[in-house]
Amino acid sequence: MSSGSATGHVSPISLYITIFLALMVLTGVTVAAAYVNLGQFNFLVAMIIAAFKASLVIWYFMHVKYQSSLTKLTVATGLFFLAILLGMMLIDYSSKGFVPMLPPTDSMGVMGSVPAQH
Amino acid sequence: MSNAVAHADQQHVHAHHPALQHHFDTMAQQKEAAVIGMWVFLLTEILFFGGLFAAYMIYRVWYFDAFAEASRSLSLFWGGLNTAVLIGSSLTMAMAVRAAQTNKRSATVNWLILTMILGSVFLGVKVIEYADKFEHNHVPGPSFVWAHQEAPGAEGAAAEHEAAPTSAGATAGGEHRQLSLTPDQLQRTTQIYFSLYFTMTGLHALHMIIGIGIMCVITWMAWKGKFDEQYYTPVEMAGLYWHFVDIVWIFLFPLLYLVERHT
């Protein structure tokens, strides 16, 4: 059970401004990076920057830095289970070689040519 | 140990904050419970949007060409503007919570109103974007029409390409990338992109509308002087919710607007 003041940590305004500016700069970086051809890595770069931006929001704007360990654990749990959802679905799709279930190329309303699954 | 048959005395002799609910012992315990409760709710939101991200993940790999083409048709100006507006609204929301923490009533109200204005700007831009999609028949369904736009140098330049990609995905190093989908397949699978686009941004917009609604109530409460440095929990809860909505957009923006922009 927690004791003490219910006020919680009051962050200085300068911190908020700094985080805001960082987020804007990182947005700009994301857009700029999108115009550079990095092949497969474009996606990764964009996601890493986005994850970092999200961390800034969570840590400072949402005050998680100053919260109890339980709160931090709660955030981590959500991310962990999201990772399970995405990761374990990928086990199936990646081991099928990401071969898509392409729509039929003819204009007949048939159910489509399903590639051989194993 | 009381096997109580005697009726409990309900009179409270001790003074406590008017906002303290009786099943809690202290304001701090009440606030801590609220914060954790809100975060548990945000967990559900993470998994809620997560399902859409999962679908997006699979289809982006399968139909990368369609995703790339469709993404390029989105207005980077409006998307970028919206991103800036939403990040700004996160700042104003953080300021609102801070004002409530430091017992500044009118500052709280003002920052909240500013947040709502920025949120409405975001929604207004979305209306513009959606209207544009309707106009161009890019809404998936029976009226969907996709004019396949040839990416510069994409389709005719197969001869220069080393590897024929059997799985979808941009191969490194070439603007002249061979497409893995036929034009007809491209037409059809762009509908999947737009289905996800509308579902993801629509769900996000719905969350924003709800957030603005919640903020109206909180603003009214703040204006009425219901908050002080010991009790500003509703403001903080609204803040957590709003920041989360911002985080979702932080991911949606690159995923939807920035697929293969370099061609």
Next chain:
Amino acid sequence: MLDTLKIPEHHYLNNGHGLKSWLLTKDHKRIAVMYLISISVMFLLGGLFAMGIRLELATPQGDFVQADTYNKFFTMHGVIMVFFFLIPSIPAVLGNFLIPPMIGAKDLAFPRINLISLYIYWIGGIFTLSAMVSGGVDTGWTFYTPYSSTASSTHIIPTALGIFIAGFSSILTGLNFIVTIHRMRAPGMTWFRLPLFVWAHYATSLVQVLGTPVIAITIVMLFVERAFGFGIFDPQRGGDPVLFQHLFWFYSHPAVYIMILPALGVMSELISTFSKKTIFGYSFVAFSSLAIAVFGFIVWAHHMFVAGISTYAAMVFSFLSFSVAIPSAVKVFNWTATLYKGAISFETPMLYAYGFMGLFLIGGLTGLFLATLGMDIHLHDTYFVVAHFHYIMVGGAIMGYMGGLHFWWPKITGRMYSEFFSRIAAILVFVGFNLTFFPQFVVGYLGMPRRYHTYPDEMQVLNVLSSAGASVLGLGYLLPVIYLLYSLKKGAVAGPNPFGASGLEWHTQSPPLTENFVEVPENIGEPYEYEHVVAKEKHLV
């Protein structure tokens, strides 16, 4: 036994009268009672559909109803039983009622959210029931695409919306329990002094909170597909029906753990009380609840072995599905060790507990059959699967619910029911259950497919046995309605602790005060201190 027991003068049931005092209550106990009434109505409805199924299957031909109607029967049976009965059952009724007193709190962390969860449950129920009344749904409770998204012309949207809304009720209940158990425990009530019922509900709440949103978004995707013609699962546009199944089962497998974990928690309470012994291996049982909750999230594709997933994925999920049996087995071993050299008795709640142990065992072991890839190819979509999950859901979860309801009925109402009729009902349930569902293992193994309203003639004997058993089972469920309601007015006064059980809830009056305790309990001892309780009871006489 004291002859001068009287119903206390003030308790939560007479603290305020009239509809408003109930519909606007913040008292977790009143909310639990309203849930009890609501899910009982749903159980009756789901049971009626089951009756329709078994009536049709008494004969090999499709002569009772048409195929389409039969499809609607099993769909509605599944939807109602899963989403509107089993998932809320123990948490919303027993969990809501008991968790605050068990941890020494006056209420849950968020009483108003508790009330809202009840309203949301009602609204969801109304959506689904109205869809049912206007013609129902025929996709099976699993709503597989593209049939559900494109082809079926039945009332999928309102049904699915009802499930979506009811899901929020489940999420809010779980959210409330998590925060309550973390932050509302009385001083001295450490984690390892909590009753195992509380541990079980904590684990259940984790699953509710993390899993339910995924089926919610799946329903949203189904909705936009049907309502707006979006094409997320449409093969014509490159959509993948298997994607639907991945997203659907990501929730629906953990959902079965939402249904069984609370019953496992009830079991620990019953077994310790009625063998007058502390639970053997308390921390193992506590951690096994958490393990089941976490493991339950990584096995979902065992429902999809023949749906088109890769062999590699199938092997991974098969292996993981075997491992999820381990924590369940840990519990069964620990209960058995608890019974050993205990002072065992045979009151009605314990009869349900004994039944649970045997039936849960069979259900769990047959799950391993299905997790075996080679066997599943043969058994998938047969009655073997139907029998397996009914052994767990009915032989397990519902028996846990009934056992818990009978155990805590004196606490909830202040009255004792007729032990004679309750034992008869428990035996009828056990006999009827086995007669209904054991033959289904056999016909399933022989190849009878599920969700068909006809079957080969040579399987009729077993099907008739099953339908006959269903009647006995139905009678076994009907009896408690009668004697429990009768006990409200005519039952013997229970007193605070008629079973001599441990746990803070038994240290208050029956029925409890609105605020549960006059003073917050102090000197909280170890859980299941039975030597202490027995001695105390003796001094009372």
